[in-house]
Amino acid sequence: MVFSSNVFLFLFLPLVLIGYFVMGKRLKNAFLLLVSLLFYAWGEPVFVWIMIGSILFNYGAALVLDRLRERPGLRKYTLALALAANLSILFMYKYFDFFAVNANAIVGRLGFRLPMLGLALPIGISFFTFQAMSYLIDVYRGVTAVQRKPQHVGLYIAFFPQLMAGPIIRYQTIEKQIESRTVTWEGFSEGVHRFIMGFCKKILIANNVALIADQAFALPDAQRSVVYAWIGVIAYSLQIFFDFSGYSDMAIGLGRMFGFRFLENFDHPYASRSVSEFWRRWHISLGQWFRDYVYFPLGGSRVAAKSRLVFNLFVVWLLTGIWHGASWNFVLWGLMYFVLIAMEKLTGYPGRFRSVGAKAAYRVFTLLCVMGGWALFRASGAGRAGLYLQSMIGMGGNPLFDANVLYAIREYWVFLLAGILCSTTLFQSLRAKMDSGTWPAGWVRLLNGLSMGFYLFCFVWAVSFLVLGAYSPFIYFNF
Numbered sequence: 001m002v003f004s005s006n007v008f009l010f011l012f013l014p015l016v017l018i019g020y021f022v023m024g025k026r027l028k029n030a031f032l033l034l035v036s037l038l039f040y041a042w043g044e045p046v047f048v049w050i051m052i053g054s055i056l057f058n059y060g061a062a063l064v065l066d067r068l069r070e071r072p073g074l075r076k077y078t079l080a081l082a083l084a085a086n087l088s089i090l091f092m093y094k095y096f097d098f099f100a101v102n103a104n105a106i107v108g109r110l111g112f113r114l115p116m117l118g119l120a121l122p123i124g125i126s127f128f129t130f131q132a133m134s135y136l137i138d139v140y141r142g143v144t145a146v147q148r149k150p151q152h153v154g155l156y157i158a159f160f161p162q163l164m165a166g167p168i169i170r171y172q173t174i175e176k177q178i179e180s181r182t183v184t185w186e187g188f189s190e191g192v193h194r195f196i197m198g199f200c201k202k203i204l205i206a207n208n209v210a211l212i213a214d215q216a217f218a219l220p221d222a223q224r225s226v227v228y229a230w231i232g233v234i235a236y237s238l239q240i241f242f243d244f245s246g247y248s249d250m251a252i253g254l255g256r257m258f259g260f261r262f263l264e265n266f267d268h269p270y271a272s273r274s275v276s277e278f279w280r281r282w283h284i285s286l287g288q289w290f291r292d293y294v295y296f297p298l299g300g301s302r303v304a305a306k307s308r309l310v311f312n313l314f315v316v317w318l319l320t321g322i323w324h325g326a327s328w329n330f331v332l333w334g335l336m337y338f339v340l341i342a343m344e345k346l347t348g349y350p351g352r353f354r355s356v357g358a359k360a361a362y363r364v365f366t367l368l369c370v371m372g373g374w375a376l377f378r379a380s381g382a383g384r385a386g387l388y389l390q391s392m393i394g395m396g397g398n399p400l401f402d403a404n405v406l407y408a409i410r411e412y413w414v415f416l417l418a419g420i421l422c423s424t425t426l427f428q429s430l431r432a433k434m435d436s437g438t439w440p441a442g443w444v445r446l447l448n449g450l451s452m453g454f455y456l457f458c459f460v461w462a463v464s465f466l467v468l469g470a471y472s473p474f475i476y477f478n479f
Contacts, residue, residue, distance in 0.1 A: 198249025
């Protein structure tokens with residue numbers, strides 16, 4: 001089940017909200033855990049047992065780590081085994097066939113071949129596995145107290161708002177909220193507002209620009225004009241941002257309705273002034289996970305030798321690429337960011353620029369690198385990605401312009417324009433000025449009323465797309 005479905009919006013969510021608020025306080029967590037497992041089992045009836053197994057295993061492993069506090073050597077090996085067990089499940093379902101194909105290509109001539117398992121990928125496995133691993137590591141480090149109630153660990157790992165697509169939450173962030181939380185009318189209203197915002201991002205912008213992106217990337221390379229190749233990659237850049245940030249907004253909003261406060265996962269990444277800043281603003285929870293559990297333990301940037309810094313960055317970005325999917329596309333995509341971010345850290349640019357023109361040029365360079373990376377991310381193979389990038393610069397003998405450009409602009413200009421404007425900090429700046437107290441109170445009330453009316457209009461519009469069965473791809477099958 002996904003948030004952008006009729007079943008979730010009109011059946012599951014209303015029933016869960018009613019059940020939660022009529023439920024006694026002592027049963028609320030158990031109720032949320034039960035409905036979260038049902039939410040996952042709706043589309044993954046077999047894989048829900050993997051989820052339950054992950055909960056029980058990591059609950060028990062954390063208890064063992066807590067008991068071994070006086071035996072640091074054995075405790076360290078226990079943590080390593082527990083992490084290896086989590087990663088082995090992830091590897092088996094997500095990466096084994098990719099590994100087997102490449103291993104067979106290397107050693108197949110010797111008569112040894114690995115079998116292909118052909119296992120379906122459990123949705124969200126990377127997200128809930130990383131959450132479980134962070135809980136174990138934090139218990140080992142002593143920054144989080146071990147949880148002795150299995151239902152609390154289960155709710156942390158399986159809570160349905162952030163189960164499918166994040167954000168990746170650390171146990172210490174919501175530990176006290178699991179134990180005790182209060183739902184206020186103000187908080188619930190904020191949650192509804194945030195959910196509607198994310199829902200509209202997903203349905204109105206992401207789903208509509210996805211039609212352009214899908215067509216652009218599906219065209220034979222020789223038939224794709226230069227301008228249409230650019231429109232296609234812009235459309236995909238908007239699709240992945242509003243799809244992913246829309247789901248994060250819905251997750252944050254849903255959590256707020258039940259009294260939870262999740263951390264932000266996106267912060268206007270396309271307004272970034274550098275590649276490093278882009279990754280501080282994009283999928284914040286994943287970046288922080290790799291920073292805290294991989295980069296810092298390797299030494300981070302506080303190392304004596306630059307070669308060690310480069311190595312640390314290489315490991316982080318290789319793993320970041322692999323996390324996103326079992327394909328050379330994702331590996332190369334991660335290594336591209338390794339090169340760009342290593343360059344920024346070693347040279348000090350763009351921080352060393354003084355002129356406005358140089359800073360503006362580097363901001364454009366950053367956006368071009370990000371969009372080029374999305375072409376690599378979206379294409380069906382590394383070779384196809386290369387051909388698509390060639391068509392963007394006219395190296396494949398492609399025409400400059402074609403009828404697809406006119407069709408895309410005529411049919412989807414509203415969604416493209418909305419996506420571009422909402423990617424900037426324009427509306428955030430307007431909201432800050434409204435809240436600053438410098439504008440007349442009457443104007444602020446008027447604008448707040450217009451804003452509320454606009455959100456309601458967009459929500460009804462988005463629901464109409466949903467009811468009519470409009471195109472709604474689920475982008476997280478790779479994860």
